[in-house]
Amino acid sequence: MGEAARTALGVWGVEARSIERLGGGAVNEHWLVDTAAGPLVLRRYHRSHIPEATPYEHEVLTYLEGDGWPVAAPIPTPANATPPSVTLVESDARRWSLFPFLPGAPSADSPRTLQRMGALLALLHVDLAGWPGGAEQRPTFGRVTDLDAYLETRGGTAFERFVERLHENDPTRAAALRGVRERNDWALDHLGYDALPDTVVHSECFGANVLFEDDEVTALLDFDFVHRDARAADIARSLVIECGTDAERLQRWLGGYAAHADPPLSSAELDIVPSLMIANEIWNTIVPLALAEGEDGDAVDAMRASALASIDERLPALEAAQPALRRAIWAAGAMRPTR
Numbered sequence: 001m002g003e004a005a006r007t008a009l010g011v012w013g014v015e016a017r018s019i020e021r022l023g024g025g026a027v028n029e030h031w032l033v034d035t036a037a038g039p040l041v042l043r044r045y046h047r048s049h050i051p052e053a054t055p056y057e058h059e060v061l062t063y064l065e066g067d068g069w070p071v072a073a074p075i076p077t078p079a080n081a082t083p084p085s086v087t088l089v090e091s092d093a094r095r096w097s098l099f100p101f102l103p104g105a106p107s108a109d110s111p112r113t114l115q116r117m118g119a120l121l122a123l124l125h126v127d128l129a130g131w132p133g134g135a136e137q138r139p140t141f142g143r144v145t146d147l148d149a150y151l152e153t154r155g156g157t158a159f160e161r162f163v164e165r166l167h168e169n170d171p172t173r174a175a176a177l178r179g180v181r182e183r184n185d186w187a188l189d190h191l192g193y194d195a196l197p198d199t200v201v202h203s204e205c206f207g208a209n210v211l212f213e214d215d216e217v218t219a220l221l222d223f224d225f226v227h228r229d230a231r232a233a234d235i236a237r238s239l240v241i242e243c244g245t246d247a248e249r250l251q252r253w254l255g256g257y258a259a260h261a262d263p264p265l266s267s268a269e270l271d272i273v274p275s276l277m278i279a280n281e282i283w284n285t286i287v288p289l290a291l292a293e294g295e296d297g298d299a300v301d302a303m304r305a306s307a308l309a310s311i312d313e314r315l316p317a318l319e320a321a322q323p324a325l326r327r328a329i330w331a332a333g334a335m336r337p338t339r
Helices: 002-011 051-066 111-128 147-154 159-169 171-190 231-242 247-260 267-292 298-320 322-331
Strands: 018-022 029-035 038-044 089-091 094-100 198-201 210-213 216-220 227-230
Touching (some): 002 089, 051 111, 147 267, 159 267, 198 231, 227 231, 231 247
Antiparallel strands (some): 018 029, 210 216
16 A cells, blocks of 8 residues: 555655554545644545545545645646646556645544534535535535435446335335435424525545644544535534434534524524434435445444444434434524524
8 A cells, every 4th residue: 555655645746754554434444744844644545436526525534725724735736747737646556646744633522512613514504605616516426315425426226226126135224224314304394404505515524534632623634525505504413413313412512503503504504404304314224335335444343333223223322312413402592583
């Protein structure tokens, strides 16, 4: 692997003193590159990576960096390189990008951290709404419920065909997955998901993707899935990862978001968040399972095990908790309906 990485780095004219594999990330791979000028991060995109979708992500990062956000904007190749001034390089039959290294570490879990994470996403949504390139959907992406948009371009299948294949070996889980999606589609239609406006969403604002040094946010990472969706879907994605069915944690996080939301959250958005938490958990189940098909390795095995645990445990728990989650949202003092 070292030679392939060094060959890719050569396109940027970078000479590495050392290259160290970074943990985390079951899809793309990353290496910490030590250079005389300072550390860099080299990314090798997953084989399912769709190159026409990359400029959108890279342009968002460049825009946010220019707006003062602590993000790692991609480093273009030198003007005299082949090809010149690009941020996505093909080498060793794979695609690579190079980024600055951002310092920091995830903050310790606490009620204050949850509030700060919610506030951070609210402020990010405000700035992303001003990105001039955000009027159109990112190529090969869709709303969280548009599973076929993700699966057909990455896993080479569609939701129904995937569930049919799952049914051959695991009929109980296949039936459970189809059932929860049908019920969720009905709920989202009833609650008016189609009528909610789209904006540019991060889709990964949680956990180890937000780094701190002391009390300062030093890095906001992982814009792999930035695209257009209702902001309530992005809120729900963070909540399902950070809070699950814990109503107290949900109130802390959402209170931070509501305090900085512009425009304020509407009653329609608040009503639909719990159902969009289920939609995100379905996405968290189906897309990783499809990507894991035919793949091996510890990271892939962990991704597959987590997805199966979602079918068995997390999705049923989220369905059962819907009334309690809605009560928790409306019980938060900062979240009285605004219109």
